Amino acid sequence: MSVGTVVDWLAAVALVSGALLSLAAGIGVLRFPDVLDRMHAATKPQVLGVLLLLVGLALRLRTAADLGMIVLVGVFQLATAPVAAQMIGRAAYRSGRVDRSLLDVDELAEHRPEEGDSRPERDGSRPERGEQRRGGSRSGPGE
């Protein structure tokens, strides 16, 4: 068995396991009850699944120029997936789409000011929930 055959089999294993991760995420997104649970399921193919598929692709192509572009795709995916997930999670939490009976710990609730509460750390450095309700900082860049 030559080296090329072994590498092709490794590539096939990587491709199939990446596709299996996608399938698991699809089932999870359909079956899980909550926005955050669905996000937990959906991030598997976005990072590990895509990386496994790219490893399989790189093992099949085996040229330096293609490898550069594959690495670029992987870096983009690793850099952008957490940012998008963070924004989705924050929007879900702020709009109250989080089912609190499913949470074990809600550490963010201890730092969130109550409605009409004037605690000293609310100096406009962070866009808070109460200020957004009043429409004061709706178009701020740090929102």
Add this chain to the structure above:
Amino acid sequence: MTVVLAIVLTVLLSTTALLALARIYRGPSLLDRVIAADLLLAAMLGAVGAEAAVNRHATTLPVLVVLSLLGFVGSVALVRFAAREES
């Protein structure tokens, strides 16, 4: 081996796309739909990459770069729109 690999990958990735489409159809809120659209785009990314790997050509690699950036821009824009709508 190539034919079997192509069939297995097609079945797995298209099942994922169908499940994501079902969640886009059913999803109660906009955020569920954004998550499912992200998953659909990840499945498309995987499908384009798998096709290039099975047929051993590199012509669709720029498409992969564009897709990986497009998902980010689309989901961030939709989530900002959703957050503005809620407040």
